[in-house]
Amino acid sequence: MNNVKNIWLVLSLAIGSFSATTQAGGMVLDTGIPDNSKSPLTLDASNFLAAEFSLGAGQTNIHTIQAYINAGNSGAEGDLFTIALYSADVSSGLPVGDQLWSGHATYLADGWNGLDNVYVSGLTAGNYWVAFEVGSSNDTAGLLMPVIATNGSLPALAYAFNDGSGYRPMSGENFGVRVTVPEPDTLWLFGIGLLPFVFRKGILKNILEAR
Amino acid sequence: MSKINSLKGKTSSVAMLALLTAASLSSFSLPVSAVTDPVVFTFSTVGDTRQDPASPDPTTLLPPPPATGGALLPQDAQWLQNTRVWARVMRTVQSQKANLLFVNGDMIMGYGRAAVPSAWSTTPPATTNAVVNSDLVRFYTQYAYWRGMVANSLETGTYIVPVPGNHETQCSTKVTTNGTYNFGATPIASGCMKNPDGSTGKFAYVENENAWRANMGDLIGDLSANVRFQTVVGVPALSVKGLISTEAPTSATDPGITTDQSELSYSFDINTAAGRLHFAVVNTDATGFDSKAPTGWLSADLAAAQGRGVVKYFVFGHKPAFTYNYLQSPGTVPAAGLDVDKAARADFWNLIVQYKATYFCGHEHSFKIDSHANVDPSGNEILGAIPSYHVLVGTGGSPFDAKTTDVLENPHARYYAWATVRVHQSGNVTLDAYGFDTGFGPTQLIQSIGSLQ
Numbered sequence: 001m002n003n004v005k006n007i008w009l010v011l012s013l014a015i016g017s018f019s020a021t022t023q024a025g026g027m028v029l030d031t032g033i034p035d036n037s038k039s040p041l042t043l044d045a046s047n048f049l050a051a052e053f054s055l056g057a058g059q060t061n062i063h064t065i066q067a068y069i070n071a072g073n074s075g076a077e078g079d080l081f082t083i084a085l086y087s088a089d090v091s092s093g094l095p096v097g098d099q100l101w102s103g104h105a106t107y108l109a110d111g112w113n114g115l116d117n118v119y120v121s122g123l124t125a126g127n128y129w130v131a132f133e134v135g136s137s138n139d140t141a142g143l144l145m146p147v148i149a150t151n152g153s154l155p156a157l158a159y160a161f162n163d164g165s166g167y168r169p170m171s172g173e174n175f176g177v178r179v180t181v182p183e184p185d186t187l188w189l190f191g192i193g194l195l196p197f198v199f200r201k202g203i204l205k206n207i208l209e210a211r
Numbered sequence: 212m213s214k215i216n217s218l219k220g221k222t223s224s225v226a227m228l229a230l231l232t233a234a235s236l237s238s239f240s241l242p243v244s245a246v247t248d249p250v251v252f253t254f255s256t257v258g259d260t261r262q263d264p265a266s267p268d269p270t271t272l273l274p275p276p277p278a279t280g281g282a283l284l285p286q287d288a289q290w291l292q293n294t295r296v297w298a299r300v301m302r303t304v305q306s307q308k309a310n311l312l313f314v315n316g317d318m319i320m321g322y323g324r325a326a327v328p329s330a331w332s333t334t335p336p337a338t339t340n341a342v343v344n345s346d347l348v349r350f351y352t353q354y355a356y357w358r359g360m361v362a363n364s365l366e367t368g369t370y371i372v373p374v375p376g377n378h379e380t381q382c383s384t385k386v387t388t389n390g391t392y393n394f395g396a397t398p399i400a401s402g403c404m405k406n407p408d409g410s411t412g413k414f415a416y417v418e419n420e421n422a423w424r425a426n427m428g429d430l431i432g433d434l435s436a437n438v439r440f441q442t443v444v445g446v447p448a449l450s451v452k453g454l455i456s457t458e459a460p461t462s463a464t465d466p467g468i469t470t471d472q473s474e475l476s477y478s479f480d481i482n483t484a485a486g487r488l489h490f491a492v493v494n495t496d497a498t499g500f501d502s503k504a505p506t507g508w509l510s511a512d513l514a515a516a517q518g519r520g521v522v523k524y525f526v527f528g529h530k531p532a533f534t535y536n537y538l539q540s541p542g543t544v545p546a547a548g549l550d551v552d553k554a555a556r557a558d559f560w561n562l563i564v565q566y567k568a569t570y571f572c573g574h575e576h577s578f579k580i581d582s583h584a585n586v587d588p589s590g591n592e593i594l595g596a597i598p599s600y601h602v603l604v605g606t607g608g609s610p611f612d613a614k615t616t617d618v619l620e621n622p623h624a625r626y627y628a629w630a631t632v633r634v635h636q637s638g639n640v641t642l643d644a645y646g647f648d649t650g651f652g653p654t655q656l657i658q659s660i661g662s663l664q
Binding site: 047073136142 | 250306641645652653654656657659661
């Protein structure tokens with residue numbers, strides 16, 4: 001009986017893991033984890049950083065946006081930064097087009113920081129910029145964006161920075177950023193992951209009895 | 212009972228799966244909260260923001276490229292400031308929430324003699340140009356432009372603390388743009404002294420020191436007057452010293468000094484949650500005392516600070532104690548700082564080491580942070596004492612010493628760089644050096660020191 005239970009559990013975990021892995025398929029930008037191959041970039045009210053990515057047909061929402069951020073000596077847990085989504089300017093290609101969305105994120109600890117469940121809707125296929133900015137009125141005194149020599153599995157199309165005089169192209173320095181779009185298949189796969197339990201003999205009945 | 216256990220087992224299996232599902236639904240795992248040591252006080256420092264009309268860095272010239280005749284931005288050519296760099300450094304320092312910004316000298320080109328030309332007493336200037344091109348007017352207009360640039364910083368939370376440099380206090384015979392009236396048949400009386408051997412000379416003059424007080428004195432005097440210091444910084448300056456001549460370096464403390472050094476060398480404390488901090492500014496080019504620090508005065512000043520229970524000491528001057536050789540071997544640069552007099556330099560530096568102080572400077576237009584232990588009068592380092600940090604940040608916009616073709620000892624020797632020091636609640640003091648390249652790329656953290664002793 002225990003063996004059967006364990007088989008069910010393993011199967012369930014496997015399917016669950018499969019669904020988690022499949023969700024990575026929702027990534028549209030993934031530079032990978034920075035390797036500190038160069039001096040880190042600063043993220044403060046005078047130094048914004050942005051990365052360009054592309055959405056394909058049917059990708060109309062953004063789900064998650066995160067950047068790899070360290071505190072260094074200047075940052076602290078709770079530091080606020082802004083994540084903004086821009087359309088790419090038609091002529092320059094830079095993030096000087098319309099700001100489509102923005103939200104506040106909080107630095108929690110060294111590593112990936114950002115926002116889940118962004119759900120920017122109504123997007124169409126094309127190029128976009130995700131920008132990391134700091135408002136001049138908040139208390140964030142400076143965070144660090146470590147750099148990465150390689151371009152990751154889903155590299156940014158381009159990078160840009162804004163030192164207070166507008167976004168300009170940035171070459172030679174890549175920072176860690178990743179963006180996902182909702183994966184339509186995800187919930188369905190999770191549903192499959194739950195099925196063995198739901199339909200397993202007795203379990204539904206036991207749960208009902210417990211109520 | 213077995214049914215209950217079975218249910219527990221099944222429930223835990225479901226719970227595990229639910230946890231897995233939840234973890235999968237949130238696309239990425241959240242980072243673990245950081246343990247931080249809050250910053251209780253921040254200051255930044257940089258030096259040498261002036262432009263040089265005679266030898267600007269080629270990367271600061273407007274198109275067309277230098278090879279075909281690029282020129283300085285007209286405003287920078289007139290007021291001799293590297294406006295773009297200095298504005299960006301200040302903007303970023305403010306973003307870093309610095310309470311104070313020490314500017315380590317050479318904010319203006321100066322290098323003339325800010326006096327009424329002696330010739331004017333008998334032959335008044337006949338033209339407007341004769342007046343505005345005099346050293347006196349040039350000094351004041353250059354100061355005014357610089358003060359205008361920093362004015363906004365004071366409005367937005369960062370107090371400017373000026374440190375005199377040789378371009379403010381000295382007159383140079385090498386600078387040919389000095390007012391005509393200061394160069395005549397009697398150059399010593401009306402212009403600049405030459406070296407005893409008749410070669411080009413650079414010497415401090417009392418008129419230039421007076422011009423310093425006239426143009427920077429309100430910033431320094433407010434350490435005591437506190438008209439706006441506390442409003443900007445958040446806390447008052449305490450135990451302010453050096454605002455009057457008797458509290459500043461004199462010939463008694465430092466034989467050789469011949470003029471009033473009030474507001475040229477001065478000091479103050481700041482009380483923080485991490486303890487009391489001491490800041491001392493030294494004029495490294497006083498009249499009669501060129502290329503020397505007022506070590507006698509500083510010795511008494513640091514001792515008094517220690518008596519008040521100061522926990523950290525920061526000293527700011529223009530000239531480096533150790534000339535930085537920015538060239539990768541082979542190659543050397545001649546002594547350009549306090550080390551032109553190695554015995555006097557030893558006295559100064561050993562005092563810095565004694566108090567575990569950090570020395571911030573400029574003069575050399577390069578970036579380098581290193582540490583040095585005690586030195587003997589011949590310039591040899593003596594092992595034993597804990598070295599103190601020597602922070603060279605003469606990179607606020609003046610033409611870099613290193614040329615574009617030089618092979619550099621460190622990759623950031625031609626970066627526009629500054630240092631930001633953070634005093635943490637635990638008492639730990641960290642130093643971060645930031646900068647950007649001559650292409651005005653993104654700001655980077657170029658060096659970080661986790662603990663300044």
